[in-house]
Amino acid sequence: MRRTVDWADGAVVIIDQVALPGAYRTLELRTVDDLVGAIQRLAVRGAPALGAAGALGVALAAFAGDNVQAEAERLATARPTAVNLRWGVTRALGKLGEGPEAVLAEALAMLDEDEHLNRTASGHAADVVLRETTRRPLRLLSHCNAGHLATVGWGTALGVVWHLHERGLVESVLVDETRPLLQGSRLTAWELAQAGVPYRVQPDSAAALAMSRGLVDCVLVGADRIAANGDVANKIGTYGLAIAAAHHGVPFVVVAPESTVDASIATGADIEIEERRPSELTRFGDARIAPDGAEVFNPAFDVTPAALITAVVTENGVRTPQPTS
Missing domain, CATH: 3.40.50.10470 (Translation initiation factor eif-2b; domain 2)
Known part of the structure; x- marks a missing residue:
C-alpha cells in the first residue's frame, strides 16, 4: 500500500478514507482549504497521519505565500482532540524562517520517520x-x-x-x-x-x-x-x-x-x-x-x-x- 499521506507535484496526496472499502482512490489537495475540508470529513484521519498532513499543509501555505501563521492555525484546529495535528503544524512552522523549501523538507522528514x-x-x-x-x-x-x-x-x-x-x-x-x-x-x-x-x-x-x-x-x-x-x-x-x-x-x-x-x-x-x-x-x-x-x-x-x-x-x-x- 502506498503512503496514506504524501507529497507530489506541489500537492498533498492522500488515500481517500471515506471511499473505502468500496473504492481505493487518492486525492490531490492543492490548497489549505482542500486539506482542512479533507481532515474535517475524515478523508484523512488517524493521529499520526493528521500530524503529517498538518505539516504538509504548512508547506502548501508557505509556497502559496498566504498568511502562513493564520493558515497554520486553521489547520491545527481543524480537529481539536488529536494533539498530533498541532504538533505536526508547529514542527513544520518552525522552519518557516528558512523558506518554503525548508518547511517542505521538514514535513517530508516527518513522513520518513513515521513508519x-x-x-x-x-x-x-x-x-x-x-x-x-x-x-x-x-x-x-x-x-x-x-x-x-x-x-x-x-x-x-x-x-x-x-x-x-x-x-x-x-x-x-x-x-x-x-x-x-x-x-x-x-x-x-x-x-x-x-x-x-x-x-x-x-x-x-x-x-x-x-x-x-x-x-x-x-x-x-x-x-x-x-x-x-x-x-x-x-x-x-x-x-x-x-x-x-x-x-x-x-x-x-x-x-x-x-x-x-x-x-x-x-x-x-x-x-x-x-x-x-x-x-x-x-x-x-x-x-x-x-x-x-x-x-x-x-x-x-x-x-x-x-x-x-x-x-x-x-x-x-x-x-x-x-x-x-
Missing part, C-alpha cells in the same frame, strides 16, 4: 502483549482504525497485529465497527483482509459479551492524545471497552508515537472532545433513521483513565504515567 517510529512502538507493544497473555495463537480485539491508514505507514495498534501475524501468533481479530463513520468495519476490516489476517466484525456493544465468553485475549487500541498522568483520549467507545476489559481481566494495551503525548495536559479531564455532525447519527445514507427534530449527542472521542490501562507503549517503550500534584 520507523510506528514499527518500533508496535514491536515493543507486541512484546508486552506476549508477556501479558498465555494463550497461543492470540485472539485480539481492535477498536476503530489504528493501522496503516491512521499513519503514514505501518500503523500503531494494528501494527502489533502485523508483528504477531508475521510470527504465526494470531488466530483472529475481533473488529469493533466503531463510530464515527464505522471506521472499524470499513477500514480496519479492509486492512486485515488485505493482509490475510482472519477477522470478524462485531457491533461495539458486543465487546463485553465476547470477553465474557473468553473470546478475547487482549485489547489493542491507538490514541489521539495522552495526558501526562496516562489518561488516554481515543475513539468513542474506548472507555467502555476498557471498563469491560478490566472487569474480565483482559489486558488493555494502548500504542501510539511519543508525539501523541501532551505533557501540558495534566489529566484527561483537560482534553477537548470533538463532537460530530448530528446527521452522522440521524441518517443512514439518504435515509433518515431518527425522528425529525431528534436531539443528538455525538462525541467522536472519550477519555480512558490510566487506572484501566495495562500499558501505554510508544517507540520508547512502556510509558510511566506522571502523577498529578
Whole structure:
C-alpha cells in the first residue's frame, strides 16, 4: 500500500478514507482549504497521519505565500482532540524562517520517520502483549482504525497485529465497527483482509459479551492524545471497552508515537472532545433513521483513565504515567 499521506507535484496526496472499502482512490489537495475540508470529513484521519498532513499543509501555505501563521492555525484546529495535528503544524512552522523549501523538507522528514517510529512502538507493544497473555495463537480485539491508514505507514495498534501475524501468533481479530463513520468495519476490516489476517466484525456493544465468553485475549487500541498522568483520549467507545476489559481481566494495551503525548495536559479531564455532525447519527445514507427534530449527542472521542490501562507503549517503550500534584 502506498503512503496514506504524501507529497507530489506541489500537492498533498492522500488515500481517500471515506471511499473505502468500496473504492481505493487518492486525492490531490492543492490548497489549505482542500486539506482542512479533507481532515474535517475524515478523508484523512488517524493521529499520526493528521500530524503529517498538518505539516504538509504548512508547506502548501508557505509556497502559496498566504498568511502562513493564520493558515497554520486553521489547520491545527481543524480537529481539536488529536494533539498530533498541532504538533505536526508547529514542527513544520518552525522552519518557516528558512523558506518554503525548508518547511517542505521538514514535513517530508516527518513522513520518513513515521513508519520507523510506528514499527518500533508496535514491536515493543507486541512484546508486552506476549508477556501479558498465555494463550497461543492470540485472539485480539481492535477498536476503530489504528493501522496503516491512521499513519503514514505501518500503523500503531494494528501494527502489533502485523508483528504477531508475521510470527504465526494470531488466530483472529475481533473488529469493533466503531463510530464515527464505522471506521472499524470499513477500514480496519479492509486492512486485515488485505493482509490475510482472519477477522470478524462485531457491533461495539458486543465487546463485553465476547470477553465474557473468553473470546478475547487482549485489547489493542491507538490514541489521539495522552495526558501526562496516562489518561488516554481515543475513539468513542474506548472507555467502555476498557471498563469491560478490566472487569474480565483482559489486558488493555494502548500504542501510539511519543508525539501523541501532551505533557501540558495534566489529566484527561483537560482534553477537548470533538463532537460530530448530528446527521452522522440521524441518517443512514439518504435515509433518515431518527425522528425529525431528534436531539443528538455525538462525541467522536472519550477519555480512558490510566487506572484501566495495562500499558501505554510508544517507540520508547512502556510509558510511566506522571502523577498529578
